[in-house]
Amino acid sequence: MTQNVIEKSKKHLWLPFTQMKDYDEHPLIIESGNGIKVKDINGKEYYDGFSSVWLNVHGHRKKELDEAIIKQLGKIAHSTLLGMTNVPATELAETLTEISPEKLTRVFYSDSGAEAMEIALKMAFQYWKNIGKPEKQKFIAMKNGYHGDTIGAVSVGSIELFHHVYGPLMFDSYKAAIPYVYRSESGDPVQSRDECLYALELLLKEHHHEIAALSIESMVQGASGMIVMPAGYLAGVRELCTAYDVLMIVDEVATGFGRTGKMFACEHENVQPDLMAAGKGITGGYLPIAVTFATEDIYHAFYDEYKEQKTFFHGHSYTGNQLGCAVALENLRLFESENIVEQVAQKSKKVHLLLQDLHALPHVGDIRQLGFMCGAEIVQSKETKRPYPADRRVGYKVSLKMRELGMLTRPLGDVIAFLPPLASTAEEPEAMVSIMKEAIQEVTSLEH
Numbered sequence: 001m002t003q004n005v006i007e008k009s010k011k012h013l014w015l016p017f018t019q020m021k022d023y024d025e026h027p028l029i030i031e032s033g034n035g036i037k038v039k040d041i042n043g044k045e046y047y048d049g050f051s052s053v054w055l056n057v058h059g060h061r062k063k064e065l066d067e068a069i070i071k072q073l074g075k076i077a078h079s080t081l082l083g084m085t086n087v088p089a090t091e092l093a094e095t096l097t098e099i100s101p102e103k104l105t106r107v108f109y110s111d112s113g114a115e116a117m118e119i120a121l122k123m124a125f126q127y128w129k130n131i132g133k134p135e136k137q138k139f140i141a142m143k144n145g146y147h148g149d150t151i152g153a154v155s156v157g158s159i160e161l162f163h164h165v166y167g168p169l170m171f172d173s174y175k176a177a178i179p180y181v182y183r184s185e186s187g188d189p190v191q192s193r194d195e196c197l198y199a200l201e202l203l204l205k206e207h208h209h210e211i212a213a214l215s216i217e218s219m220v221q222g223a224s225g226m227i228v229m230p231a232g233y234l235a236g237v238r239e240l241c242t243a244y245d246v247l248m249i250v251d252e253v254a255t256g257f258g259r260t261g262k263m264f265a266c267e268h269e270n271v272q273p274d275l276m277a278a279g280k281g282i283t284g285g286y287l288p289i290a291v292t293f294a295t296e297d298i299y300h301a302f303y304d305e306y307k308e309q310k311t312f313f314h315g316h317s318y319t320g321n322q323l324g325c326a327v328a329l330e331n332l333r334l335f336e337s338e339n340i341v342e343q344v345a346q347k348s349k350k351v352h353l354l355l356q357d358l359h360a361l362p363h364v365g366d367i368r369q370l371g372f373m374c375g376a377e378i379v380q381s382k383e384t385k386r387p388y389p390a391d392r393r394v395g396y397k398v399s400l401k402m403r404e405l406g407m408l409t410r411p412l413g414d415v416i417a418f419l420p421p422l423a424s425t426a427e428e429p430e431a432m433v434s435i436m437k438e439a440i441q442e443v444t445s446l447e448h
């Protein structure tokens, strides 16, 4: 049976973000999960060291979440949100606005983080049109930013690899530098923060009249390598957006729902976004629900007689899916009853200590962490911060070694991402970090 499924996977599947030649050499098929571990079809167990790509909160097969879905199934699985609503989607909307930054009072559902960002972009664009400033059509995107893989989301992203391929399909956006302290000239958080804010202000001064919105990940740039923004930066961006009358779209898809030790990472800096995208942890990692939050001011710019053509023209077949919303509601109940956010803030101190130990390795150049969102940047030379040549695929090799040792993650270039499920006990990260350590040591000892 096992061999048969593997053959089928090689014959028929095309996997996301995967060079299929790599997959064919190292196939992996997950069959079940329990707590913070998943099991493959051969019965081998792995720590879910990246929360199944940054989603999982309470571990797998969480009883309450399983039951919430079963209970909802007894009523209905799905009905549309076009022109009507359903019970769990409505209840969830209320709960979401209670936990989100207070200026965000409206929620618009979709099925993935990329869509939540597309929706925010379209809302920002149409907002200015609806209020009679149609000249504000452009966007500011952050260098190294990542907001998902649809064309709009990639257009406000800035990851060289993707732009190299799909660049001609994108709409143009202004790119603003973002402080990447480890690789900045000064290496000083305050200086690199201030330099970037200064450059952003120049850009805004010159172009604000044509700019609809700025999009930015919240506190941590995830996909480009877990780059944590220095204190004061996100708040500084907020101030500039306000001063120059540009909407601020904050992407909390990775950082939202407790991942960084706050319910939403923008709380670290008391930032109130105008639009905010969230997804990933919203259902505890169970079902594809995402959400775009908007302020009442933005909502009202679309509210009028139909003939005024201010309606927001966007929607997906499965928007507001009952099963997804029901499990999201139960997930958020668990956040409260199990005090997840505070727990993450506490436990991440222990993780910090564990990662310091990793930092001592001869090829670990930088450790970055905010809550349970961590990355270890592997370099060829710690003294000069010189990276390994990309074609050595050191990060990929480390992840394969970790897999062999019983832990899953996905590297971001040569940054090893470590995002344990939020409900991991204080001890579980210890076992996971020791696997990372062994894998990094073993792989780097073979490279020159």
Ligand SMILES: *Cc1c(COP(=O)(O)O)cnc(C)c1O
Pocket (backbone or CB within 6 Å): 111, 112, 113, 114, 115, 117, 146, 147, 148, 149, 217, 222, 223, 251, 252, 253, 254, 255, 279, 280
């Ligand atoms: C994962 C991610 C997205 C895209 O979400 P999908 O659900 O994969 O479409 C967008 N923004 C950030 C910051 C992310 O980490």
